Amino acid sequence: MILVENLNKSFGKLHVLKDINLHVKPGEVVVIIGPSGSGKSTLLRCINYLEKPDSGNVYIDGEMIGKREVNGKLVDDSLKNINRLRSQIGMVFQKFNLFPHMTALGNVIEGPITVKKMPKEQAIEKGRYFLKKVGLADKEDSYPSQLSGGQQQRVAIARALAMEPKLMLFDEPTSALDPELVGEVLSVMLDLAKEGMTMVVVTHEMGFAREVADRVIFMNEGRIIEEGTPEQIFLNPQNERTKAFLSKIL
Amino acid sequence: MVGFFSFLVKYLPVLLEGTIMTLQLTVLSITFGTIIGLFVALAKISKSKFLSIPASLYTWVIRGVPLLVQLFFLYFGLPQVGIELSPFSAAVIGLSVCSGAYIAEIIRAGIQSIDKGQLEAAYSLGMSYAQAMRRIIIPQAYRRLIPPMGNEFISMLKNSSLVTTIAMVELMRTATHISSSTFRPLESFVAAGLLYLVLTTIFVLIFGRLERRLTVYE
Ligand SMILES: Nc1ncnc2c1ncn2[C@@H]1O[C@H](COP(=O)(O)OP(=O)(O)O)[C@@H](O)[C@H]1O
Ligand SMILES: [Mg+2]
Numbered sequence: 001m002i003l004v005e006n007l008n009k010s011f012g013k014l015h016v017l018k019d020i021n022l023h024v025k026p027g028e029v030v031v032i033i034g035p036s037g038s039g040k041s042t043l044l045r046c047i048n049y050l051e052k053p054d055s056g057n058v059y060i061d062g063e064m065i066g067k068r069e070v071n072g073k074l075v076d077d078s079l080k081n082i083n084r085l086r087s088q089i090g091m092v093f094q095k096f097n098l099f100p101h102m103t104a105l106g107n108v109i110e111g112p113i114t115v116k117k118m119p120k121e122q123a124i125e126k127g128r129y130f131l132k133k134v135g136l137a138d139k140e141d142s143y144p145s146q147l148s149g150g151q152q153q154r155v156a157i158a159r160a161l162a163m164e165p166k167l168m169l170f171d172e173p174t175s176a177l178d179p180e181l182v183g184e185v186l187s188v189m190l191d192l193a194k195e196g197m198t199m200v201v202v203t204h205e206m207g208f209a210r211e212v213a214d215r216v217i218f219m220n221e222g223r224i225i226e227e228g229t230p231e232q233i234f235l236n237p238q239n240e241r242t243k244a245f246l247s248k249i250l
Numbered sequence: 251m252v253g254f255f256s257f258l259v260k261y262l263p264v265l266l267e268g269t270i271m272t273l274q275l276t277v278l279s280i281t282f283g284t285i286i287g288l289f290v291a292l293a294k295i296s297k298s299k300f301l302s303i304p305a306s307l308y309t310w311v312i313r314g315v316p317l318l319v320q321l322f323f324l325y326f327g328l329p330q331v332g333i334e335l336s337p338f339s340a341a342v343i344g345l346s347v348c349s350g351a352y353i354a355e356i357i358r359a360g361i362q363s364i365d366k367g368q369l370e371a372a373y374s375l376g377m378s379y380a381q382a383m384r385r386i387i388i389p390q391a392y393r394r395l396i397p398p399m400g401n402e403f404i405s406m407l408k409n410s411s412l413v414t415t416i417a418m419v420e421l422m423r424t425a426t427h428i429s430s431s432t433f434r435p436l437e438s439f440v441a442a443g444l445l446y447l448v449l450t451t452i453f454v455l456i457f458g459r460l461e462r463r464l465t466v467y468e
Contacts, residue, residue, distance in 0.1 A: 050370055079378065087376025097371035101389050111375035114385050156371075163375060 001026045001167055001198045002047060007056035009042055016042045018222040020056070024167070029199045031209040031230075034219035035245055040202045043219070044169045047200070048089040049082055060085055061166055087115050090160030090168040094176050096152045098144040104131060104155045105140035111163045123162075130158040134188050150181030154188055167198035174205060204249055206234060218242045257437045261428050268424030269445050275420060276407045279345030280353075283406075284399075286346065287353030292383070294358050305354070312351035318412050320344050325416035341413040341420075349406050356398045360391035393464045400457030404450050411446075421445055 004022040008015070016039045024030050032040050045051040047058055049066045058065045065085045068077040099107050108127040112118040118126070131137055134154035144152050153173055160168060170189065174182040186208050193199055193212040203209065209216055209230050216233040218226045218241075226239045234250070237243045293305035312320070325340040335343065364387050372382035411422035419427075425442035429435040 048374060050373060083373075083376045083378055086374060089374070091371075091374035093367060093371065095367055097365070097367035099368065099371070099386055099390075101393070110385065111377075114381050115376040159375070 001028070001061055002200065003057075003059040004043075004047065005057045005059075007043070007046060007058065008054045009039075009046055009051060010054055016222050017046065017053075020222075020224060022217070022224070024198060024200060026198055027196045028214045029193045029197075029201065029212050030215045030217060031213040032200065032202045032217045032219060033204055033209070033233075033245070033249075038219045039222040040219055041171050044091070044171050044200065044202060047169060048086050048091055050091075060089060083115075087111070087163055088166045090163060090165035092153070092156050092160055092168065092170045092173045094172040096144070096149070096156045096176070098152055098156055098159070100144050103141050103143055104136060104147065104158075107144070107155055108159045108162045111159065115163070127158075127162055130161045131155070133161070133191075134158045135184070148181060149177045150184045153177065153185045157185075157188055157192075161192075167200070168192065170199065170201040170203065172202050172204075174203065206250065210234065218245065220245070254437050254440070257432075257434065258441055261432075261438075261441065264428065265421065265424055265441055265445060268419065268421035268442075269449065271419065272407070272410055272421040272446075273449065275341055275345060275410045275413065275418075276403070278342050279349050279410070280403055280406055282342070282346035283349030283353045283402075286350030287355075287357050290350060290354035291357035291361060294354065295361060309351045309354050312348055313355070317344070317348050317409055318415065320348060321412060321416050337413070337416050337418040340416055341410075341418045344416075345406060345410060345413070348409070349402060352402055353399070356395060356402060357391065360395045360398075361387055363394060364390050396457060396461045396464060400453065400461070403453055403457070407449055407453065408446065 002022065002024040004020055007017055007020040007022075009017040020043060022030075022043075032043070034040055042051055046053045047060075047065075049058070052066060057067065063085060064077075066077055066082055067074045068081070069075075099110065102110060105124065105127050108130055109120070109123040112123040112126060113120060128137065128140065131140055134157055136151060136154055136158070139147060139151060139155075142151075144155070147155065157173075173189070174185050177185065182205070186205060189199070189201070189208065190212055201208075201213075213230050215227055216230050217224055218233060218237075218239070220241050226233065226237065226242045233242065234246065237246055290305045290308060293301040294309070296302050296305075321340065321344045324335055324344050325337065328335060361383075368386055368390065369382055372386045377385070410420065413420060414423040414426065417423075421442055425438045428441075429438035432438065
C-alpha cells in the first residue's frame, strides 16, 4: 500500500530524513514513535507529498507520488495527478485543522463535493454516515468552535474518511487533547484499525500501539533505528536509543 | 445660524448631486480596486517571481507616490503622449489603481493571517491551490477583511475630494463653485464637510454591522 524507498529530505542544512525505507501492507497498522524533531511529521508529510522529498520515491498502491516516468526519466508529475493521489490518502493533524467557517457536516462534505464533484445530496448522506460513525450524529450543525477538542478531532477523522481513502495518516492525533478526551478519539481509531484500514500513526499512546499496531517503528534523528512488533519494541528493545526513549515516556 | 440654514436649503439640491457623484466615484473605485487588489494579492504571495515582482512593484510605487501626483500624471501628463482622459475616467482610473494597491495589501495580510494548517488540510483532501483559496482561505480571510476594508472605503471617500483638482465635478468641486459664486466660503465648506461626515458615518455603521454579522462562528 505504501512503499518508501531511500527517502531523503533536508530543510536547508538540516538533514531531517535520512535514507528512509518503509513498506506498509494493505490493512496494516504501523505506529511511529520517536523524540520530538526526529522527522516523524516530515515523513508523513512526504508520504502525501505535502513536503517534496529531495531524493527517493514514495509509491501509493503501486503509483509513484509526485513523479512520473517519461522516456525512462523521472519528471515532476502534474499537480492534477498529485492532487488525485492525495485525495486517496486521509490525513489527520495534531491541531485538527478543521475549517472554522463550516459546520461539522460542512467540513465532512467539503472534500466529496469540491474534489470528487459528488452531488450535494449524496455527499450529505455520506457525511451523516461518517459523522455517525465517529459518534457525532447530533453535532452536524455545530461549528468547530462549539465543539470540544476530542469532538473536533473526530470530525477531522470523519472529514478524512468521507473521501474514502485507501489509507490514513495520523500525526499525533491526541497530543493536543486534554487527557480525558484522548479516549474517545483513540476508540474511533481503534474501530478503524479493526475494520482493516491501512494506517500510519505517529503517537505515543502505548496502549493504542499495543492493542492495534502490527508494527512499531522507532525513529531518531531522521533514521528508522528499530522496528518490530509492539511487544518487541516496548518490552524488549534492542537499541540503546530506543531504550533511553522508552524509559522517558513509559 | 438662520442664514446658514436657508443657505443649506437653497444649495442642498446641487450639493446632493455632487454627493452622489462622490459616492459613485468611491463605490466604483473600491469595486475595481477590490478586483485589482485580489489579483495583486494572489500574485504577491505566489511562488512565481514572474507574478510577485511586478505585483510588489505596483504596490510599492502606488503607495509611495501621493495620490494627487498620480491624478495629475493621468489627467495632465498623459495628454502629452496623446492619451486624453475625461475627468471622470481619470478620476475612476486614478482612484481604482490607488485603492487597488492598498486593498492588495489588506487582502495579502488577510490571507497570510490564516493558519498554514488550513491550506494543508485542504491539500490533504486533494484540493488544488485554486480550490483551497476559493473554498477555504478566502472565505476565512474575507471575514477578517471587513474592518480594514471599511477603513479603506472611508479613506477613499475622503480622498475622492482630491479629484476636484482635475476638473471632476463632485461634492468638493460643487462646494467650491457655490463658494465662488456666492462669496460665502464658510457656509459652502461647512456644508460640504457635513455631507462628507454624514456619508462616512453611514458607512462606519454599515461596516460595523457587517462585521458583527460575519463573526458569529468565531
Ligand atoms: N518546514 C520546515 N522548515 C524548516 N525546518 C523544518 C520544517 N519542518 C520541520 N522542520 C525541522 O525538521 C525537524 C523534524 O521535524 P518533524 O518532522 O516535525 O519532527 P517530529 O514530528 O518528529 O517532531 C525539526 O528539527 C524541525 O524543526
Ligand atoms: Mg511532529
